[in-house]
Each structure stands twice: as structure tokens, then as C-alpha cells.
Amino acid sequence: MDKSRFLRFSSVLPLRTKGLYHQVPSHDLSAQATPYSDATPFGSPILTPVTRRTPKPRWSKNFRRFSVRRIVTVCVAIALLATLVLGGYQRRQRRLEEEAARDRERPKHHWEFYETLDGFYNGVRSLVKLSDWTPEQSQQRSELNTTVHHDVPMEPVLVDPYHFGSEKFLEDNYPVSPCFIDEDEKIPAPDVFAYPGIPANMPAPHFGSYNNLGITPDMCWERFGRLGPYGYSYPKEEGGLGFSVNSERAGADKILAKFDKIDWRNMNWDRAQKRCFEKNKHRFGGGGGGASPSSDEPPKKKVPRTAFVLRTWTGYEYDDIHLLSLRAMINELALKSGGEYDIHLLVHVKDESIPIWASEEVYQDTLRKNVPAEFWGMATLWSVPLMRLYYPGPFLKEDNYQNMAGSDIYGVYRSAHFALQWFSQQHPEYDFFWNWEMDVRFTGHHYEFHNQVAQWADMQPRKLLWERSQRVWIPDLHGSWENFSQLVEKETLAGKEAPIWGPVDFPTASHGMLPHPNGTKPPRSFEDDNYEWGVGEPADLIVFDPFVDPDKSAWVFRLDVTGYNTTLAPPPRRYAIITIGRLSKRLLNVMHDETYKMRHTMFPEMFPASVALHHGLKAVYAPHPVHFDRRWPLDVLDRTYNHVETPNDSPFGGQEHNNQGGSFYYNSGFSGAMWRRWLGAVDNNEGGRQFEEKNSGRMCLRGLLYHPIKFERVD
Template identity: 60%
Template structure:
């Protein structure tokens, strides 16, 4: 089984089907993901999900005695062994005759039963207490389909009770913010159903309760995006996208909100006005004549920058516009200015001197960003980064430049721009680094506030060790039991836990000093899981913080500026460059870069700086779904206990992520997102199918990455 299993990583898992792609081919865009040995192989097809048992049919091909097919399999196994023996990173998953779809050997997970509960709609809603996850329903219970949604939609308000005596005892009141200059349109509410579809699929890892998001409601497109212009006509300031979609119960939702005319909205001005109204919430000490001076100051609310990384030439789809409006409204306006949303736009043409001419800067901005977002946009270029971080970054100081890219290229140093941006905006305590190909079905403030609060409550003891693993509740039980499991496993393996700043040899070159507050107050043995509780996390990521030295991830040695005659410094990485970074972490990354000329691959740099300097870093266990019914013991072994570096999900074993909803190459994410929008996907979905079944999909909050295609065709 060993050689055949290894051979699977060499076989192509997808071919184009006409002009559309099922699990879309993921272009190797310089900002979207870290590549791997599998980059040039397309992502898996969804054609096998149309009712026929394609994986079994293909498996049967292996059992036939065709000499030609037997020869192909033998060659694949031989090729695999040669690659492993040679330590090559140029693995490719192609047969010699790659254009023949029936020659592909299916991955092991493609043989697992398909999960279909995602596609149950609003006319099948049940209360959360009556919900039986699809994976647990062994009786094939027939789902009851109602003529209309059995529950009424409700507005979602995950914010603190700003008007309560409890809140006002410690904070200044929140002043209402508006979308428009004339204060005609208050920041709108959004709506969800207080239930979930019967037979809905459950996530395989992570949980809603753990990160403070409601597990008992679901979101469909009218309630989620209707207040941002999804459903009403362009003549009213909307986008008019709902004309060709199923709409049971949608009229009731539309009666619950006022239509905002988005044609003349200036989001930059709206955010600025909101902040001015609420400024004393964030700087109570600056308030003159504060009546609370005798009894103590009100608490300052910490502010965050929400930074979306985009580029010149980026196409802003209608759904992207809706998502951006949702972010600004839910994070900034509804919270009274707690967040500011920014677009950080990479000017890809280095010959444009955006730093030298205001006119050139504005022309470039207006040509590349929709007008409603001009006021929240900052431009940068790689040439600007060369001026800001002159180095030297010498080739001889780099351990391995696998991509052969320039050190200033965004592919290898996307963090340069974020570091630079943070230096210009020290008013923010935190910086969320977000990508344009992420979508979220739930409420942005609920998710980000919940994740932040959860991270603050995590003790530092064994935090790096917990954050290096996937928490699978079906195997590990509660988060508390999972934490006990990690402690027991660390002891049994005789591993040395990470405790404070990590020391490593520098051969007299010296190191940047770590803050005093990151030095542990006691030994790890004396600590009773107390240090770090209540401390804001410096780094929050959404995939595990793994040690790249234990994998064959191709960028594990893209390390620059350290003594190459010594052992490679200890490092950590988290795939997908999204998450929250504290101001002090970014300031340290900046100083490491300009003082010491240190840098690493973008997904490795923030976690490694946090590791070296003892900053608090966490992997937030948000819910992640898969489209197949994995056996839980197999899932645990596959993701948490790879038998060799090349089997790691962060190396050649990354194919295991393709059927999930969140990873750099998660093919299922795009397919599921488009179905949720009401589009057809591989002959399934669309208006007629939804209406003939239980109407449009209603999903709980879920992060989707990557979304490369956003079609509304049905």
C-alpha cells in the first residue's frame, strides 16, 4: 500500500471541462498562496460528484490486466521512489498520457461517501436542538420540506450592549454612525434564520462555540447581502442580482431593511465621520473636563486596521463589492469606529512614481479602484519597498530561494508592505491582514471579535504545541480535553515545550532584544496555565502553526540575513497569509528587516518573529468543512500524524486539503460558495433545482478560501 499511496501524489486530479472548471484551477498569483511541488497540477474535478461512482470505476481500472495500464502504474510508482530517494522538490502529478481522464488513480479521500447536507435549503429549517448532523444520521431520515421557511428571519446584533449600565460604567457611549453624509441611512442590520437546515453537514474540525460565534443560525444570500444592495435594482442604488434566483421567504426579509442608495457612498468619509463621533471611546485621557476624573478614567477601546491586500488590475465583482460593504459596515460603522477598513493596493508597474506626484498617485488610484472605496485606499509598489528597506539582502545570505523570485517581489515579501503600512499607522493596536479571495457567510464583527476574545483567553503554556495541531472534536472531544491530550502527548514524547523567547546561535552577530514582558514569570513546571490568560494575542492565524523543518514544504528554507554557516534558525509557518498581527509584532518585524536585514517567506516570517521574541501566537480553530465523509481516525492520522515529511498536509500531502473549505488549494471552497450564491456548479444547483427541492442554501458562518471564480450564472 505504501508505494501506491505515495504514487497518488503524482497523479493529476483534474482536467478542464469545456470553458468552466469544477474545482477551479488555482492560478499561482503572487499574493494568493504559497506554491508547492503540486502547483502546476490542476485542482480536482467535481465531475465525479454527479451521481456515478467514478472513483470506484477508476479504481477498477487498476484491477484489470491491461498491460498498458499496468505499465503506467508501475512507471508512476518507480518515478515516485526516484523522487523520494533524490529529495527532489520538482514533483509533478502527471502520467505520461495525462489527457486521458480514466487513467487517473483517485486519492483515498475520493472514495469516501459524498456529503450533501450543505445543499438543503431554507424550507427545510429545524431548530438547532433538533438538528442531527448529516454524518451522524444513519437512518436516512426523510427531511420535511415546508411550503415556506418555517422560521422568520431575525436581525443579527453581535455587538456589546452599548446602552447598558454595565457597558457605560467602563466605557463612553457609542454614537450612531451612518453610511451617507446627510445621515439618512444608518449603518444597516443584516439578517439570518434562527435555525439550520435539517441534515446539515457538521464541520470536521474547529467549532462555533469555542470562538464565540452562534452555532444555531444560518445565512442565505438575501439576508446576508440584501442590505448591501444585492436584491434591489440599480435604479435604487442596488445591484439587482436576485432576479434569477430562488426566493422563498425573501419578501419578508426585504421588508425588514431600508434600501440604501450606494451610488454616491464615500466609505472613507463614512469611517472618518464615525471615528470623530466616537473618538473619546478610544482615547479617554484626551477628554477635557471628564466627569470621571475623580473615580478613574473610562477604559479605552483598542482599535484595529482591517487591511485588504489588492493590486492594480484587480477586477471587483459585484459579490466582491457586497463583501467589502459588509466588512466596512459590520466592522467599522456598526461598532462605532472600532475598526477601519483599508485597501492596500499593490501598483504592479514599478515605473509609476506614486511617491513623487500626487497627480500620478490619484490617477493610478482612480483607474484601479471603484470610486466608493477611493477614500480607504493606500497605494504601494515594490520600488517603494526598495527605497524603504534598502538592505542589503544578498543572495549569499539566503539559504534557498526556491521560487527564484526577487526578494522585493510580493511573492516573497508581501509583509514588507504591511510593515510599512503599520509604521504609517501606529494609532492601531492590531492589523488584520486579509486577502481578496476570502469570503465569509457569517457576520464579520461576530467572527473577528469572537476569535480575538478567544485568543486573549488562551494560556501561554503549551500554546505553540496546541496551535500546531488540528482540533477534531469528533476525536478529541472538547477544547479542554484536547488541551489535556496535547499536554499528555508532549510529556510522552519527551518534547521540550516552547516557553518564552527561543534562543539560537548567532555566532556573535547579536540579536534584536525581545521585550521584557515576553519573558516568562515562572518556569513552565511552576505555571498552572495562568500566564497569558487575558493577554491579547500578537498573532492569530487560521491554519496550524507548524514547524516547516518537519515537512517538505518547498519554502521552508527561504530564510535571508542569518548566518548561513550555522544551523538554520528555528521557525514556524502558517499557510495562507491571513490573520491578525499586533502593532508590537509588526514593529519588531520592521526592525528585524531594516536593522538586521532579516526576512523569510511571507507565511513563515510573522510566526517566526513571534517565536524568536516570545510573542503570543495562536491558531484559531474556526469551523472547517469537507465534502466527503472522512473516517475520523483516518482524518486525525492524516492531518496530525503524517508518517513522513512528504506526507505532511503542508507538503506533498496537501492534496488532502482539496475537499475542504479553507486552505490555499481547497477546491471545495469555491464550488460551495458559488452554490450558496445560487449559481450552477457542474450541472447542479441554480434556480430550478433549488425551487424543486428546499429552495436556496442556508449555511452557518464559514470561511472560504480560495475564491478565484465568482459566477452568478444559473
């Protein structure tokens, strides 16, 4: 969801012109002038002997066909065009100079004085083994030494995070039938490739860890192996997208030789996903389950099914670069997994006058005008009028503490969760729902990341889970995850507030309260629990930014709370910025009931976490790797994010500028710049093919979430 909530940090991009062409209209020059002169007296005989003239060059004849007026017109047009281009360039330069002047005049944020980190941009010709890697932060700039090889010093490898053929997997799981792109089952779902190392001096993540989540730490991804199988590296005439024509190519031929080109034209992803599920439905429990392949075979573990819901809208522009990301998600999460995931597009119809629920013809016409053909079957349309019908309320203004947005409660800005709740009620076959925004990108393997994050979250104990999830883990400062957890315990028990243990009680809401779901009451006291409760319990909510108590933050939407008694203090609540994450069917059912029965709702980043808090559901912040573009002092990083003195000091509220140089936050500028550089584009006059060829080759990054990506470019 594209939200312009605050001032965005944006890169200043130079005007880059690949070429300007002025095409003169073609003219028919075949007609020849009469041999008779208009000066010949009418009726006079022509008695003058014919004199053979030397023929003039063809160019001379053609030149005469351009009248003086035409030549003047062309010259004037060229002059006007040149004036417009020059004027536009000058205006842009003035604007850039004015912005630079304003930037010089404004007070600098503290992090802008820190030394920048450049190891992100080391390329494939500088790869080293993980055992030989030293992070850039661990060295002084004068100590940095990067060996650049003539070619890539490692061989690319096929990436297989599934291991469906291993003995260990088959001990507890049913066999997985491979899935195909085409109906004739001649084109298997493609593999992707990476390098078994990382570039020299690559910075370590400031927050989070690969090892802790179980993500392969010694593997990096460049664009040929990551996106090549989805059409990046071959032309449109062969069914690709032809982006690699101008790319740096060190080692690329070895990667290209590892996969066959697939003609992605006329692809139908919905049918491919359905075929894949039908071949493997015996693996799944719940609404999607089936019988064991053989009645003689002892029953094995049933796998939950997950809907991966991409939130989009009418008018959204699906550029060719985005198609690569969407194909990667569908292939790696749905087809290669044997149907564990289904990918959906949940499309917001912004024109509220279109009655998508009243006519199948109107519905299909709206869908086909706003979604690429290859995704038609996996798209579901919704609109605000539909939400008004589904959740009629009333949602009373006097029951709202503060509507800072000043907009209608049914608008997507304030109630994006309504559509996801509605979608989950239409699809009871799924156990979990990933809510995903269209401006998120990921360099690693989608199945490995999402599966490992989910498994890690499921294994987290309930004791002090909320407290751990409201802090960021800085490995270079805190050490291991175990050390960090012990520190959280020590700080919590030494503090004034009691830890959260089970459902949170508070004064009755104006419309009453729902009973808590089964299994949310702690089986023993906080003191008697030895970090046992919750281990192996599927997480109801997984987010990628810490949970924040809005009463301790200056976040602008902290009081957008509706349906509670406004004569009392607001209910306890939590929020996590960026509305991407995994929600369980149980959580979405409770949110649905809270909305239509109790008429309770809150701002989208706050409602899921607050419902989980109220009802004792399992909510987890997953400490995924996050980079910053500068060498932050570790004590300052910890103080900024974990030891906020006043509400206005919160980096997830009053001081959100601290995230501008990070790789994951709604106002990050570094995330988009690094993503475009990884794609091979020039950004801020840096990067691009010449830079990569002159230095150490194209970038090779470990799996990393990037948000927001507001535009993409491949030069």
C-alpha cells in the first residue's frame, strides 16, 4: 500500500537521456516535373532541338523537393526541441541546486556524520568463502583490502532449500510430486542459481542474523542466477524480457548454460498452481487435505497451506522488472514447494462506482484492464463499497479517540485489514496468510526465507516473547541470540512493568469484549515456566519490525482506535510499521469477529498486534537481517532503538529519520538505491555497467528484504 504519511527520503537522480530522435515525415518523390516550361506561349510549336543534358545526381533531385518553407519548418522544430530539452535540463539543474542548498542549510541528523559503508558494492570478482570474510565494520577504512580476480573465483550452484528427496524428509513426509509450467508437463518449474560465497568486506547486518533464522549464510545472489530463469537474460522474441543486453557479464555464461530458456508469453499461473496442488493434495491437512497415497502406508505429517496475498490496486503499473519478482515468488513458493503456498493478487478497485459484485461481466472487464494476463486467474477484486456491505458497523465517530488521517474509516488508508479479513473468510482452506505489499523486494530464495522465518517463529517460547519482540537484536553488540534473550529477561525483571503473560485484561470496551480463543491461557505461572510454553506452537502473527507500545511513542496514528469507551484510557495496544507479515487463520477470525460483532478496529499497523495482545495470541517479531549504509557506533544504535527516553525519541515514531539509511522501513532511501544498483542501474551517479566492469563486477548480495521500492531501472 502506497502511503505518503511523512516526508520521504528520496534519491536525487540526474537526467539521463539515451537519445533524442526527430523523424522527418517521408514524402513521395516519384512524381516528375513537366518537361514543358510554363513560359512557352500557348499554341506555339516547339521547334527547339533537344539538347541531351548531363543527368544530375539523385540527391540533387530529392533536395529540390524540400521547399524553403519545409526546410525552415524543420529547422524551427529542431530549434524548439533543443530549446525545450535545454530548458528542461536547466530547470532540473536549478531544482537540484536548490535542493542541495536546502540540504546544506538544514541541520544534519546525527547518523549523516557517520562514515559510509561501501562493501555492499563489491562484486562477483571479489568473492571469498565465509570463513575468509571480514565485515567492513570490523576494519578501519585504511585496513580494507579487496582482491579482485580476473574472473569469478567460484562456480555457481543450484539452490535447493526443499530437500524433498532426502531420507530425512521422507521419514516424516509424503513424497512431493514435481510441478510443471505447462499443461503437457514438459517444462519443469525452473531452478535458480547463486554463488557459494560473499564479496570481500561485505558489511554484516546491523540487526538480525542469517544463522539464527536458519538461512544459508554463505550464499550470495547476482542478477543472472537470481532472475535469469524468469526471463532477465534472454530477449522478448524468445519469451524473455531482454534486460541483460547491457549488463556486466563476468561468469554469466556459466550460469546461462545451467538452465533452459522458458517462453513466458501466454503463461497462466493460476492453472499451474491448481495443477500443482491437485498432484500433491494428499500432503495437506484442513480443507485442502486428501487421503494417503496408499492405504497400506502409515500416516505421515500433514503440511499446512498458506495463501501469499499480494496487495495491489487498479491502475498499478506492472513493469517488466516487477514481472521477474512476481514470477520468482510464484515459482519458488507455490510450484517448487509442491503446492504449500498459493499466490493471490488482492486488487483494490479504487473507482467506487464500479459494481464488481453485481455483474460478472463488469468484474472480468475490470480485472482484465488492470492485471497482466498471466495473473488473471489468481486475482480477486474488492472495493470500499463491498467492505461497507460486509462490515456495516456502525462505527461511531464518538467511539474514536483520534482520527489523525481525517479520512473515512472504510478507506484503505485506515482499514486495509478489512479486505484481508474478508479474503480469509472466503478461503477457509488456508491455515496462514502472508500479507505482502507490492513495493517489497527480496534478493534471496523466497521459499527458504519464508519457511525458515515461520519455523523459527513457531519455535519461540511465549515467556518474554512480547518483550524480546519490542527490541532489535544487534549481534555485534549483544552477541548471540541466547545472550540477547538473557539481557531482555534481566532488563524486564529489573523494570517497573510486569511482563505480558497470556491475554491482557483492561476495562470493558464500549461494545463489550469477545471471549478469548482456546489455548491462550498460560498453563502455569510466569515464574514456574522454564521457557516451555509456546515452543512448537505456530505463530499467529509474524512481523518484520519491532512491536511498539504506542503510549511510549509519538507515532502519529497511535490513537486511531475505534469502538472502545473513550471516557476511559485507550486499551493497551501494539503496532509494527509496514503491513507485511504472516497472520494465522485464528488471528484473522478473531479480527473478523471483533470488527463485525464488536465494531472494534484500529489503524492497519496496530489492529492485528493489538488483537493478539488482548486475546493472548502468539505474536513474533522475526529478527531478519537489516543493513544501514553507515558505520553506526554500536552504543548509539542500541540507545536509539532499544533505550528510548521519551515518546518523541522513538525511531518508529517521532524520530523516523533514523531509518532513512536502513534497508527496511517505509521511509528508507537506501533500500531503493541498493536494489537499483543490484539490478545494474546507475543511481545517484553511481554504479552501472562501466563502474562494475572497472571495479569488481556486478553486485552479489545475500538474501535481504528491501522496502520501499518506489521505482526500478535497468540501464
